[in-house]
Amino acid sequence: MSDTLLHRSASQDAEALLSVKGLKVHYPVRQGWRGRSLAVRAVDGVDLSLRAGQCLGLVGESGCGKSTIAQAILGLVPATSGHIRVDGHDITGGRRADPMQLARSAQMVFQDPMSSLNPRQTIREILAGPLRLHGMGNRDERDARVQEMLRLVGMKPDAASRRPDEFSGGQRQRLCIARALILNPKLVICDEPVSALDVSIRAQIINLLLELKDELGIALLLISHDLGVVEHMSDRIAVMYLGRIVEEGGWREIFTDPAHPYTRALISAIPDPLHRDQAPERLRGEIPSPLNPPPGCAFHPRCPVAMDRCSAGANPEFTTIGPDHRGRCHLIESELQDA
Numbered sequence: 001m002s003d004t005l006l007h008r009s010a011s012q013d014a015e016a017l018l019s020v021k022g023l024k025v026h027y028p029v030r031q032g033w034r035g036r037s038l039a040v041r042a043v044d045g046v047d048l049s050l051r052a053g054q055c056l057g058l059v060g061e062s063g064c065g066k067s068t069i070a071q072a073i074l075g076l077v078p079a080t081s082g083h084i085r086v087d088g089h090d091i092t093g094g095r096r097a098d099p100m101q102l103a104r105s106a107q108m109v110f111q112d113p114m115s116s117l118n119p120r121q122t123i124r125e126i127l128a129g130p131l132r133l134h135g136m137g138n139r140d141e142r143d144a145r146v147q148e149m150l151r152l153v154g155m156k157p158d159a160a161s162r163r164p165d166e167f168s169g170g171q172r173q174r175l176c177i178a179r180a181l182i183l184n185p186k187l188v189i190c191d192e193p194v195s196a197l198d199v200s201i202r203a204q205i206i207n208l209l210l211e212l213k214d215e216l217g218i219a220l221l222l223i224s225h226d227l228g229v230v231e232h233m234s235d236r237i238a239v240m241y242l243g244r245i246v247e248e249g250g251w252r253e254i255f256t257d258p259a260h261p262y263t264r265a266l267i268s269a270i271p272d273p274l275h276r277d278q279a280p281e282r283l284r285g286e287i288p289s290p291l292n293p294p295p296g297c298a299f300h301p302r303c304p305v306a307m308d309r310c311s312a313g314a315n316p317e318f319t320t321i322g323p324d325h326r327g328r329c330h331l332i333e334s335e336l337q338d339a
């Protein structure tokens with residue numbers, strides 16, 4: 001890596017609200033009855049960096065390790081190795097973060113707003129719950145904060161005395177967003193925030209998240225297998241395949257000049273004619289098991305342009321494509337050498 005890039009990434013990290021370095025999360029499993037111990041390499045050496053006011057889209061097929069990264073950032077699964085810093089707090093390396101402190105720094109919006117709100121509680125009780133847990137404010141102050149949050153997410157004041165089943169899916173997701181923001185976190189992880197919603201209201205929730213990001217200066221980590229949503233929301237994108245980032249860069253780099261065959265295949269599957277200047281490169285087969293990843297480049301069995309060297313040796317290292325663009329692929333290495 002060039003000195004300039006090293007310098008750039010060091011200065012980016014200095015400003016980063018979220019910094020993930022060399023993260024591995026391996027789940028131990030046993031094969032068969034009294035079988036040998038194996039490891040599911042759900043996350044296998046991931047670096048990520050995200051600044052305040054920025055949205056980083058983490059995209060990849062189901063099972064590639066996106067949710068495991070989110071859980072590790074929230075301290076819900078232990079890192080096997082590597083480091084995670086959230087808002088200046090190291091939450092790995094043996095010094096587990098104070099869960100209360102971490103909850104004030106990072107919160108999550110889940111995919112399914114139906115199941116993530118307790119149907120027996122009023123919206124006031126649901127939203128004020130985190131404030132009570134953290135001993136913040138008296139009853140009047142908590143009520144005022146609940147009203148402030150309802151306003152922020154575009155809900156009427158009388159929503160506070162109602163229960164979740166009185167609201168539509170889109171309104172419930174607004175309420176989940178209000179609950180995630182009530183402690184004033186600096187990082188919000190959105191795991192498939194619109195995929196359970198009607199297509200007609202997805203844009204409203206996406207726009208709300210973008211407005212809140214700008215208004216509050218929060219950092220958004222958007223997890224999705226839907227590149228259309230990621231394209232709409234993200235400033236930067238990291239494309240993940242079988243536990244590793246295979247390409248990352250700014251919005252423009254990823255969507256106008258995708259370099260990795262996996263990214264190209266994902267983009268060609270977006271149902272938007274603007275991105276279909278070439279015949280779609282359909283992905284062959286299923287994502288392999290992280291219990292037994294393919295040798296060489298893990299993507300080679302499904303890659304439409306795989307070469308002999310892709311199935312041999314180690315997974316490719318990152319190649320720098322541009323100032324804000326890098327990818328792991330032997331083809332990228334060869335193309336840059338030939339250029």
Ligand SMILES: Nc1ncnc2c1ncn2[C@@H]1O[C@H](COP(=O)(O)OP(=O)(O)OP(=O)(O)O)[C@@H](O)[C@H]1O
Pocket residue numbers: 027029040041042060061062063064065066067068069225289290
């Ligand atoms: N507790 C666990 N024990 C063993 N393996 C697990 C565990 N949790 C997840 N995995 C495996 O780790 C891999 C990554 O899972 P993860 O849920 O992080 O992927 P994902 O990209 O978020 O998928 P999805 O989009 O379906 O949520 C998968 O192969 C999954 O089966």
